[in-house]
Amino acid sequence: MSVKLNPKSIFLTFLFIIVLLVIANLVGVYARFYLHFPHIKSFIRLVDVDTEMNIPTLYSSFAMFVASSLLALVGYMHRVRKESSFPWFGLAFIFIFLSIDESSEFHEMLVGPVRETLHTSGVFYFAWVIPYGILAIVLGIAYFRFLLNLPRNMLGLYVLSGVVFLSGSLGLELLGGVIAQKSGTDSFIYAMSYTCEETLEMLGIALLIYTTSRYIVQVFPGTKLEFVESK
Structure with missing residues (x-):
């Protein structure tokens, strides 16, 4: 079986999942502050984007793994052509580390x-x-x-995905620190802050996946992912 990469379809699929996750999170935030149903905390924990080891965390870790896999694929194809591949494998390593970090809470241990x-x-x-x-x-x-050595259209998309991701993961995290210290991590305004932060992170990774898929289609036209049964 072979699968041909369709960057637009891939991006729309990830975007659809992100929208569902953000809506579920907002429902959870509303329930947390305005509803008092029994067992509501279980639902909130399941969909809260600021909570580890739940559905949003699983998605983010998976999305980063997909990004890492595509970056490694680009590195492999450049190596086959005997072209520079180390930077691509370096990026693949970074995002597999971030995928593991997302599920293991390593960065939280540093606080x-x-x-x-x-x-x-x-x-x-x-x-x-x-x-x-x-x-x-x-x-x-x-x-x-x-x-700077990337194709110009790819350069803009990679920079955009990086800016969106870092605006959430670092930029809004800085703002969230101020809010958390002044209003507490149980405040409504902090919940809105981390919702925006995590949304930008997820969008940044989705853009990275789209851009890398598009890079593969543009630089390696006709590329298909083939799954062959071992004998």
Whole structure:
């Protein structure tokens, strides 16, 4: 069996799932603050985008795995052509790490130690943004030339996906730190903040998947994913 990549269909599928997840989360936020039904907390935990080990977390981890797999596929195809492939495999590694991080809460484990060591507050209330932010800057510098060598239409899409993702994962996380410290993590305004944050993260990954799929179609025309039964 072979499957031909259709970037538009792939993106629309992920976008549809994101819309459903955001709507479910908003219903959960409304129920949390305005309804008092028995067992409502179980539903809220299941759909809350700020809670780990639930449906949104499973989706985000899966989406990052898909992004990593596509990036690795690009690296492999460039290697077959005897072209530069290391940057693509590097990106694949980054997103498989983020996929694991999403489900294991590794970045959350850094909050306490970093906060206590650096005595952070305000925008750095969620102190994990400091090491991850530094890492993002280093990677941005390291990949600057790589990005400039991409086809112009791909360059814009990759930059857009990165900006959208980082605006949520780091940008709104900084704002969320201020809100959390002033109003608490149980406040309605904080719930709206993390909803916007997680939505941008999911959109950024969906754009990355779309862009990488489109890159494969453009640079490696006729590419199909084939599944062959082993003998």
